[in-house]
Amino acid sequence: MSSTVIVRYGELALKSEPVRRRFERTLIESIENALGDIRHSIRTERGRIFIDTSSAARTTKILSRIPGITSLSPAVRTNASLDAIKIQAAKIAKKVLSPGMTFAIRTSRAGEHAFSSREVNVEVGSLVLSLIKGTKVDLSHPDVEISIEVRGNDAYVFSSTIRGVGGLPVGTQGKVLAILSGSMNDAAAFLMLKRGCKVTPLFFDTTNRLSHPATKRVILQAKRLSLFGADDHLWVFPFRKILGLIQEKTDEKTSFFIRRRCELRAAEIVARKTAAEAIVTGDDAELIEGIMLTNLNAIDGVCKLAVLRPLSCMEEDEIKEICEKIGLKHANRALPHQAKIDVAINIEELLKLEKILNVEKIIDDASKKTKRIKVG
Incomplete structure (x- = not known):
């Protein structure tokens, strides 16, 4: 027997009529892509999308992960x-x-x-x-x-309502490149999906082995994020040589800043290849406090693109809660290499060290060995 899944959306209904129609079309595209080979047909009314299908349970499970949907109900359709x-x-x-x-x-x-x-x-x-x-x-x-x-002329009868992701449909708010670490801070990428951004994941590989546990963990994170609408390909940037050089030639505090600046340089190269408009990091409130807010400019200044930090006002428990809800592995927080910074960094000294290390050429050379692997 064919059932109907009622799809509800929230923020879309508050938009102007032209914007609402555009967002609704984008949401329907996301639904079509997510359902794949499941036989279905779609009807729309203001504030509702109706999906007729013989696979209501499977359809509901898949669509509960689609940003832009606030709730779903598997229902029986009958005459009014x-x-x-x-x-x-x-x-x-x-x-x-x-x-x-x-x-x-x-x-x-x-x-x-x-x-x-x-x-x-x-x-x-x-x-x-x-x-x-x-x-x-x-x-x-x-x-x-x-x-x-x-x-x-129709009536729908049901006894369960499943909560959706909410937010905006993926693709309505531009494209970003999200740096993954394999930690709970990868929730930053999910939050950008929820706000309607297309997300391309990027990983800085310091092992040169896709079979390494750290790399495999990131691949699993990227795969999980793809279920919510992220790109199902992960960009892997070889970073082992760069990191080794930084650690060899600089002290702990300086190496932290040079590493982060190198990561943003590398991310910007990949962003240009993928037409991303901003770079997303997993920096949370505690990490930013450790860096000192005034020092963020020293990091971000190397990058022409906007650097977004959706976890910047979140504590560890809040991030863990997001991870548990969406099934991300919440291993230890990201960036264990961070040193406690209690003074403003001297940007002139950083620039001199980077020139001595010739980081721009090393990053440019490494970018030619960047891999793009399918995770979904």
């Missing part, structure tokens, strides 16, 4: 008549209710009908009470809610 609604509601009630349980009927309507929402609640509630003995109505804290949406 009281008798038809009662038949479908009774079938669902028999599946989800048993004696001793409490329930509530919730009805919403759009359009003109011969009955009110309250009449539907009363009629369906009375039917359920007569069919399943021992059940009670509880409008405050029911064990089960049976919901009915009546829209025009």
Whole structure:
């Protein structure tokens, strides 16, 4: 039997009509791409997208990861008549209710009908009470809610609502390059997806081995992010030689800044190749505090593109919560090589050291060995 999955979106509905239509088209494209070979058809009404499919459970699971969707409900579609609604509601009630349980009927309507929402609640509630003995109505804290949406000539009956990612559809807010570390700070890339950005992942490989545990961990992170709409290819930039040179020729504090500046130089090269408009890092509140805010300019000044830090106001527990919700591995936080910085860095000294190290040429040479591997 074919079911209908009701897709709801939030922020899109607040946009102007032309913007809303454009965002809705982008969201539908994301849905089509995500569903792949699942047989389905899509219908739209203001504030809702309806997907008719014989694979409702699989469809719901996939779409719960799509940014721009606030919630989903697998539903049964029927005629917008009281008798038809009662038949479908009774079938669902028999599946989800048993004696001793409490329930509530919730009805919403759009359009003109011969009955009110309250009449539907009363009629369906009375039917359920007569069919399943021992059940009670509880409008405050029911064990089960049976919901009915009546829209025009159609009615949809369902008993579950699955929370979505929310935010904006991927592709409505430009393209960014996100630096992954294989740690919980990779949640930064997810937050950019949630804000509607196309995300291309980048990893600085210090092992020169794709089979190394650290590299494999990043590949798994990139694969997980691809389920939410990130690019299913990971850019791998060879960084072992660069890091070795930095550590050999500089002290701990200086090496931290030169490494970060080199990473941004390298990221900008990849960003140009991928047409990304900004670079995303996983720097969180604690890390930025350790760097000192005034020193961020010394790092970012090497890059012409905007450097975005979506975790900059987040504590460790908040980041872990995001990771747990979306299934990212939250290993130790990123950048264990960071030193505690308690003074403003001298940018002139950094520039002199970089010139001595000839970092621009080394990064340029390394960029020619950059790999792009499929993770999805």
